[in-house]
Amino acid sequence: MAVPLAFFGIFFAYPVAAIVARGLRADGRWRIGRIPEVVGDPAVVDILWFTGWQAAVSTALTLLIALPGAYAFARFAFPGKGLLRAVVTVPFVLPTVVVGSAFLALLGRGGLLDELWGVRLDTSVWAILLAHVFFNYAVVVRTVGGLWAQLDPRQEEAARMLGASRLGAWRRVTLPALAPAVAAAALMVFLFTFTSFGVVQILGGPRYATLEVAIYRETAQLLDLPTAAVLTLVQFAAVGGVLALHAWTVRRRESALRLVDPARTARRPQGPAQWALLGSVLSVAALLIVTPLAVLVERSLHGPDGYGFTYYRALQSAADSGGTFFVAPLEAVGNSLRYAAVSTVIALVVGGLAAAALTRRAGRLVRGFDALLMLPLGTSAVTVGFGFLIALDEPPLDLRASWILVPLAQALVGVPFVVRTMLPVLRAVDHRLREAAAVLGASPLRVWREVDLPLVGRALAVAAGFAFAVSLGEFGATVFIARPDHPTLPVAVARFLGRAGELSYGQAMALSTILMLVCAASLVALERIRTDRSGEF
């Protein structure tokens, strides 16, 4: 527990506290009076209200649409499943500015829907909600589906044999086992949509603002640190409340589950009802997720003289011109992969140790720590970025110009995924197994290695995939600290988008497509490792 605590203390709590303190202190005195003043501002109340309700509606909508998907991915075997699971995860890691463009192309004026039916959804709440479902579908499918696939279907069958109805058996057996994962997924979706930044800024137009957008404006644009500090505290309070609620629900429903090999629980759909379910899940995924991605690819290929690889070739020639503004796309891919790999390692070590510590111990303090680990997800990137800047600038921690800042910032966002994905599975491990091993003379480390690790290998792989994916796509904090000679893919995309000309736009789309393919490839590779291994236990 010492490692994760130190990590969070140094790279999260300290920088954030430093920037908040800078805002609330003037002339050596604390200005706590600012808090009610800012919170009472009607404009801030409006922002709070909008932030809360759009997050609630987005979460409900995401669960509604993605839970059948989680079921289908867990229980049905169908060709191309691994690939599809990777594809639905891709949106999660794409820079929002790119996805915003794709959505505008679909929903905006002159977009696909407009041409077909005269429907326009840009700068409406609908566009925001749909984009949120697009982004977070994978969170539910992977978090809930991952556990669902490992639940032994025979338990439900046994209940039915004993006379329970299909629904009754599901409600009594599967639902309670699944509840912590559903709660975890819902919590994550709520957190992401509560702190939504790019989606709201692009698709909502200037009229809508979340708390996160407001913090960004006050900090990065207006340098009104006192207001930003108060808003950051408000966001902390809100996020803390949600986390506390979550911790409570999870504790109430925890139970040791019998986990089995997911390969044995999935089978081909049987009967028209199951085929219909699978069909509708696949069409929803195609409509909602594949279409916007396809629009991106289409735009990257649609050059001035018809379809072709003009923009992809241009990526290469831009790099040859010798300016420091452009780097070869391959170089940005390499940078992104390197940073993401380092950050995944950090996230796995820190998150894995934290999850292990949280399983082992109980008590108020530990539960508080659990919540603390989630806080970075609810903290605005600009707060963390500026915090790094003013806190990590003196020896022995003078990291102002170090490349390690990028993976560190990315790992901060990756750790919560590792903890959240591993914790339900770790907690579900029957502790009698551990006790038996200990009685037989195994050291605690050996118990963990021989008992926990094989059982949670799959969760670990999922966690690694998530951490890797969010690191690849992370933009908010990276843009503040990435060095110009080592841009990541999203940073390079943003640079192209910042320049006029059809070619720059096409290059941005081409680079986004590459980012998309890199993500998909990494995730597919991960799916492979997973199936190889699942045969071993």
Added chain:
Amino acid sequence: MNSHLRRAIGTALAGSLGLMALAGCGEDSQSSGGADSKTVTLVSHDSFAVSKSVLKEFTDKTGYTVRTQTGGDAGSAVNQAILSKDHPQGDVFFGVDNTLLSRALDHGLFTPYRAKGLDKVPAALQLDADRHRVTPVDYGDICVNYDRKYFADKRLAPPRTFADLTKPAYKNLLVTENAATSSPGLGFLLGTAARYGDDGWKGYWKKLRANGVEVVDGWEQAYFDRFSGGGKGDKPLVVSYASSPPAGVADAKTKPAKAPTGVATGTCFRQVEFAGLLNGASNPKGGKALLDFLLSKRFQADVPLNMYVNPAREDVKLPELFTRYGVEIADPAILSPQKIAKNREPWVKAWSSLVL
């Protein structure tokens, strides 16, 4: 059991230990930071760009290697510099413009230094001429751009002035950016304030609003998604830069006779970008050399094609791309940095409640 996994964990642990040791040294020896007197660090925003060959010439001539440190857009880069002024991130800051200049100067960000070559910079760009805390490096104009094809097809003359934009002929044609979040959006607002006066601009915006101006959040959406000339949208008028037309044809394989977009020359607001020696720089000598270099003919000639702005020096020839497809703005709107500093927030607030 699963050897893959065990190996992975082993690597992870070893890796993380190694990382802690590595923190501080970069992928290459240059990036170690610290007070290396052979390195001079330039802090800027993320659209700073220069040819590698030009930087190399600087190194060959002076012995200093330039390391660049960028952070966010122009606004947040300036704010970062202000926040970190006790422990500056580098020696020279480049990229504070006239809309943010007063904020930077009031926070005492810079040490005065008179860069060589300043006598070749027009007086109009020297906004800190008596104290030399900052050196003008480039300027550009924020102007309404139009889609030539649209106006040719409609046999309609494109608008030329702010006043034109409120005429019925141009109803529902203009898209602009949010003045609160986007620098061209703010520039356009400041341009109208310069033309119509401290209170008159509100009346102008009421008319503009009645004439169907659309506001989006950032330049990317305005230009690529809404504008018909440079992007995939259907609005033939957009608030962008005077250099957008040349930028738009820069990479075209066959150069057209005219850029497909034009500039409404009477709608421009001038932005001047400055560089300055940071207070507390660890290498002030190198910083001064770098400032001289930023005003040298070699660097100035490299500016247009890298950052799509005009060089500050008047004795530097513009590249053909600019002379052929660009326009010289004779009479741009200007506001003093002090006036902008004083009014920026109340104006943006008033603008938001008026237009959004």
